[in-house]
Amino acid sequence: MYAGELSILRELEKKVLWLATWTIHHANHVRQNLDGVKVGGHQASSASLATIMTALYLDVLRPQDRVAVKPHASPVFHAIQYLLGHQNQEKLAAFRGYKGAQSYPSRTKDVDDVDFSTGSVGLGVAQTLFSSLVQDYVRAHGWGLDQPEGRMVALIGDAELDEGNIFEALLEGWKQRLRNCWWIIDYNRQSLDAVIREGLWARYEALFRDFGWDVVILKYGTLLQRAFAEPGGEWLRQWIDNCPNQLYSALVFQGGPAWRKRLLDDIGDHGALRQLVETRSDDELTRLMTNLAGHDLSSLLEAFAAADHERPTCFICYTIKGYGLPFAGHKDNHAGLMTQAQMKSLQAAMNVRPGHEWDKFEGLAFSATEIERFLASVPFAKRRRHRHDAAPIALPSQLPVPIQPVMSTQAGFGAVLNELGKENSTLANRIVTTSPDVTVSTNLGPWVNRRGLFAREALADAFKKERIPSTFAWEFSQQGQHIELGIAEMNLFILLSALGLSYAHHAERLLPIGTLYDPFIARGLDALNYACYQDARFILVATPSGITLAPEGGAHQSVSTPLIGMAQDGLAAFEPAFVDELAVILSFALAYIQKEGEAQASECNWLRDETGGSVYLRLSTRPIEQPKRVMTAELRQCIIDGAYWLRKPGPNCEVVVAFTGAVAPEAIQAVGLMAEDRRDVGLLAITSADRLNAGWTAAQRARERGLHDARSHVERTLADLPGHCGLVTVLDGHPATLAWLGAVSGHRVRSLGVEHFGQTGSIAELYCHYGIDTNAIVAAAQAIAPGKPIRHLRRLTEPQLEGA
Ligand SMILES: Cc1ncc(C[n+]2csc(CCOP(=O)(O)OP(=O)(O)O)c2C)c(N)n1
Numbered sequence: 160m161y162a163g164e165l166s167i168l169r170e171l172e173k174k175v176l177w178l179a180t181w182t183i184h185h186a187n188h189v190r191q192n193l194d195g196v197k198v199g200g201h202q203a204s205s206a207s208l209a210t211i212m213t214a215l216y217l218d219v220l221r222p223q224d225r226v227a228v229k230p231h232a233s234p235v236f237h238a239i240q241y242l243l244g245h246q247n248q249e250k251l252a253a254f255r256g257y258k259g260a261q262s263y264p265s266r267t268k269d270v271d272d273v274d275f276s277t278g279s280v281g282l283g284v285a286q287t288l289f290s291s292l293v294q295d296y297v298r299a300h301g302w303g304l305d306q307p308e309g310r311m312v313a314l315i316g317d318a319e320l321d322e323g324n325i326f327e328a329l330l331e332g333w334k335q336r337l338r339n340c341w342w343i344i345d346y347n348r349q350s351l352d353a354v355i356r357e358g359l360w361a362r363y364e365a366l367f368r369d370f371g372w373d374v375v376i377l378k379y380g381t382l383l384q385r386a387f388a389e390p391g392g393e394w395l396r397q398w399i400d401n402c403p404n405q406l407y408s409a410l411v412f413q414g415g416p417a418w419r420k421r422l423l424d425d426i427g428d429h430g431a432l433r434q435l436v437e438t439r440s441d442d443e444l445t446r447l448m449t450n451l452a453g454h455d456l457s458s459l460l461e462a463f464a465a466a467d468h469e470r471p472t473c474f475i476c477y478t479i480k481g482y483g484l485p486f487a488g489h490k491d492n493h494a495g496l497m498t499q500a501q502m503k504s505l506q507a508a509m510n511v512r513p514g515h516e517w518d519k520f521e522g523l524a525f526s527a528t529e530i531e532r533f534l535a536s537v538p539f540a541k542r543r544r545h546r547h548d549a550a551p552i553a554l555p556s557q558l559p560v561p562i563q564p565v566m567s568t569q570a571g572f573g574a575v576l577n578e579l580g581k582e583n584s585t586l587a588n589r590i591v592t593t594s595p596d597v598t599v600s601t602n603l604g605p606w607v608n609r610r611g612l613f614a615r616e617a618l619a620d621a622f623k624k625e626r627i628p629s630t631f632a633w634e635f636s637q638q639g640q641h642i643e644l645g646i647a648e649m650n651l652f653i654l655l656s657a658l659g660l661s662y663a664h665h666a667e668r669l670l671p672i673g674t675l676y677d678p679f680i681a682r683g684l685d686a687l688n689y690a691c692y693q694d695a696r697f698i699l700v701a702t703p704s705g706i707t708l709a710p711e712g713g714a715h716q717s718v719s720t721p722l723i724g725m726a727q728d729g730l731a732a733f734e735p736a737f738v739d740e741l742a743v744i745l746s747f748a749l750a751y752i753q754k755e756g757e758a759q760a761s762e763c764n765w766l767r768d769e770t771g772g773s774v775y776l777r778l779s780t781r782p783i784e785q786p787k788r789v790m791t792a793e794l795r796q797c798i799i800d801g802a803y804w805l806r807k808p809g810p811n812c813e814v815v816v817a818f819t820g821a822v823a824p825e826a827i828q829a830v831g832l833m834a835e836d837r838r839d840v841g842l843l844a845i846t847s848a849d850r851l852n853a854g855w856t857a858a859q860r861a862r863e864r865g866l867h868d869a870r871s872h873v874e875r876t877l878a879d880l881p882g883h884c885g886l887v888t889v890l891d892g893h894p895a896t897l898a899w900l901g902a903v904s905g906h907r908v909r910s911l912g913v914e915h916f917g918q919t920g921s922i923a924e925l926y927c928h929y930g931i932d933t934n935a936i937v938a939a940a941q942a943i944a945p946g947k948p949i950r951h952l953r954r955l956t957e958p959q960l961e962g963a
């Protein structure tokens with residue numbers, strides 16, 4: 160960079176700091192529509208990264224690079240985008256307001272081309288690592304080779320490194336031979352609450368090197384480096400190196416006179432050193448002592464330019480939280496907000512006239528033309544909004560599945576993928592599977608045998624080579640279509656997030672399918688939420704599930720996941736009972752994850768059928784008898800909408816049993832047993848409590864807004880039931896999942912399910928123990944639909960069962 164350009168960049172660095180600080184001030188002091196809600200200022204946190212982000216966005220980054228920005232640096236990001244013409248004043252002025260620029264960069268809600276949403280610290284960081292891996296995957300499969308390789312960059316708060324998921328990702332990155340990834344640590348030595356521990360940089364350095372990263376420590380700016388060359392300078396370097404973080408921060412806050420006093424006290428009568436301090440004014444001394452490399456453009460530019468290789472690189476950049484602002488260094492500054500008076504003096508120092516706060520060129524030492532010319536030459540400015548429309552992948556009308564007379568949904572899933580694996584179709588080629596060390600136990604084995612594992616370097620299966628019989632071939636190559644992860648479930652969800660954004664980040668559509676045990680969704684729940692928040696598209700297959708996994712062990716039982724499936728935004732949840740249902744749902748899911756996410760969901764379509772989303776399938780290892788039936792178009796639609804009559808109730812129906820998933824045999828048996836004593840009993844198979852409920856809510860809202868004819872699937876399904884009919888709902892999961900069904904048309908309801916867990920045993924023992932067996936269903940029906948006693952009801956208690 161020429162000296163002239165560097166001077167312009169320095170001016171822009173100030174402008175970025177001003178705009179970011181003003182944006183926050185405006186939201187809090189000028190617009191002031193925060194409803195009295197306590198909101199942190201975050202001016203300090205944002206200022207900490209102003210120089211680094213100026214260097215990156217206005218010089219270093221290339222259009223193909225992707226960045227995860229520390230959540231509280233959002234105003235800096237928006238300010239830079241504003242300077243580049245990708246953000247507007249209206250959005251900035253509405254920062255944190257309704258439809259304004261978002262408090263934390265948001266891929267889906269911001270207009271200025273956020274690559275990765277951030278907010279829950281640690282997740283965006285790890286996502287950059289997995290995005291690099293996905294880029295390698297895409298290119299290794301021969302796609303997107305006409306585009307240059309991008310670098311995935313994370314801007315990380317130093318306290319953010321406390322998040323364990325970052326280290327889980329690091330280990331995975333090492334295994335997968337990560338490249339093209341930069342992590343830039345904003346080492347301001349402050350977290351939200353306080354000043355962080357001494358010497359963390361050394362831990363980080365050792366750690367990153369251990370995982371195969373280059374580490375670049377950027378500590379001193381050019382002013383300090385020059386001062387170190389002066390007589391006594393070496394002493395100054397040692398003094399800074401030995402200065403505890405707390406003291407350094409306090410002196411930064413106190414400013415020139417405090418630096419002078421402290422240094423002179425410590426120097427004693429060392430002449431050359433006294434001169435080094437005494438020849439500088441208070442302001443000069445402050446500038447010198449706070450001249451850390453993270454606030455020194457030339458140091459930063461030099462270091463970034465030197466990293467011209469593909470090795471993963473961690474930059475530890477020393478910075479000051481609140482740099483350039485009055486509360487710089489103060490340990491309480493995280494939520495700090497400058498006062499009106501402080502803001503006025505900053506405005507004066509920045510030469511910004513009142514009323515010109517948003518002007519891009521106000522108060523700069525260069526003309527608007529010069530600045531505009533510079534901004535137009537910025538490589539990153541050439542980037543067009545990166546929402547590539549990777550063409551959707553064509554799907555067959557039905558998925559092939561060989562159905563055995565008795566089969567579990569998990570086995571059905573394995574069979575569908577195995578069949579797909581045989582084909583050389585675009586669909587099969589675009590599927591990418593992944594699993595955190597449960598590939599075999601979630602039934603992905605046959606698919607992996609056919610399609611192989613992905614690795615940048617080929618690795619043969621030694622067992623196969625040695626001709627040792629084994630059910631599974633474990634061969635890695637660039638063409639492999641399964642990414643095997645270590646056990647960490649957070650990594651699964653973040654990888655799914657990266658794979659599911661390939662259409663946007665790498666302009667190539669992938670169809671990601673991830674498998675794990677259902678209870679361990681909880682382990683990665685925040686990462687799952689994060690993936691959905693940024694509209695990543697994937698299919699999650701969770702199996703085994705519930706207490707039905709019986710002998711697998713009490714610790715592995717999942718109770719709350721059906722409710723997670725209902726409540727998680729952006730995720731359509733299904734729990735099929737039968738394999739033909741599963742095939743229909745998988746076929747739907749492959750289309751659903753490819754739908755255009757940015758279209759507005761219409762009022763009567765809360766199901767997001769137009770906009771799409773991700774899909775969660777809760778499957779079981781319990782083999783059950785499969786119905787022999789023709790899959791009609793009508794049945795297919797009902798399965799997708801969430802429910803169908805397995806036994807249609809008659810006009811005088813007294814009881815309906817509504818069930819979900821693996822308890823199908825009990826529900827079917829119960830209905831058979833009570834048929835003699837209750838009239839016209841109905842049996843409702845619920846494939847998706849989530850979609851059924853969402854449709855109902857949507858229809859009610861649509862009617863309230865004037866769409867009088869809006870009817871949801873569940874309303875139509877229950878419409879003909881007489882009012883006196885009772886509903887017994889049952890599933891292997893929390894009973895609240897289906898308890899709302901009674902409210903649809905005002906029927907009495909008794910909801911059976913699992914509220915406690917942990918006992919191991921056979922399915923029969925556990926169903927009896929937790930009250931979801933046939934007898935419990937019949938007992939519930941008798942209680943809710945009074946009439947003559949149901950003769951097949953056995954008043955069983957647990958000891959009786961054991962004795963039986
Ligand atoms: C998962 C999660 N936990 C807690 C928070 C609340 N939080 C926001 S920023 C922060 C600490 C910030 O420290 P650091 O990463 O060093 O950034 P700095 O403020 O120094 O810029 C915390 C605890 C969060 N955003 N996400």
Ligand SMILES: [Mg+2]
Pocket residue numbers: 316317318345346347348349350480
């Ligand atoms: Mg910090």
